Amino acid sequence: MKNLYSLLLLSFLTFSCNSDSDGETEPTPEAMYFPPSDGSNTWESKSVADLNWNQNAVQPLLDYLELKNTKSFIILVNGRIVMENYFNGHSATTPWYWASAGKTLTATVTGIAQEEGLININNKVSDYLGTGWTSAPLAKESMITCKNLLCMTSGLNDALGDDVSPANLQYVADAGTRWAYHNVYVKLQDVVAQASGQTWTNYFNTKLRDRIGMTGGAWINSDGLSVYWSTTRNMARFGLLSLNQGKWDGNTIVNSAYFNQATTTSQNLNQAYGYLWWLNGKSTYRLPGLQLQFNGTLIPNAPSDMYAALGKNDQKIYVIPSMKMVIIRMGEVANPENPTFALSGFDNELWDKINDLYQ
Structure with missing residues (x-):
């Protein structure tokens, strides 16, 4: 009798934990999916119909x-591919450049190096x-920290x-007093290389790329800057890592506390900028090449x-935590008559179309 009672009690508790107040069983939340990191092409999918x-x-x-010169487009929800499309002669195996979307790779690896005790982002760049390394007066150069490079507040x-090159890195304002979109952030790659005793490429590959299966991607020198090239799925892998705040299938790639800082307003000059990440939903923002502040959110749609x-x-890599969603777009400039360095009118137009999927 005691055994029967115990069995009934266990059944009741199990039922209670999986039922709502009306006695209806609630669906178990879907687990986050991560594709294998062994370089295989396996990736679970979920259809538009599955998501209603x-x-x-x-x-x-x-x-x-397609009209807007897109080469590839992916939507992930909970890590699973919902849409994956290629246009204008592009394919799943064709690499394409990340341009400044790759800044976030540098920010992530900088966080890894800090977690390993190799660097401290609050230290001066000249410590490494x-x-x-600039042509600024020594006293002004010594004010520039690694964090200033992450936040775009070098004052150069x-x-x-x-x-x-040093001759082209000239002083304009004290570090931390002026926000300006500047490729000087790439000096963080030199900092990591110097502190680790490895080449930037080797450190990046072993600490980030290979650990999440971004096989085949590479840094390619273009006009003196290293630009990352990869397939669209590899870009999606990094987006998925970012959605999970630096964790990959239970393994910590970059410290989540650092990643949270990277995706939070990093200074008081541009609310819409973290550590080389753009942030939506803020009340004001600044754009590359302009010393102006705009009211409103970065991408209203x-x-x-x-x-x-x-x-x-x-x-583009869009990461939306509330929807457990990652969206990737690679291609040529969407509006050739109005090319931009980062944000463009295309972002808001694209989101208007994306919203039609689920609203």
């Missing part, structure tokens, strides 16, 4: 993407590179082009909790 999204909105979205002149890696010619 609007199938009638799919083709207008695809037509728009020595003095004279952003109007002199992509060249980051997009979810307010979204953070994004944005690159020249409309390379």
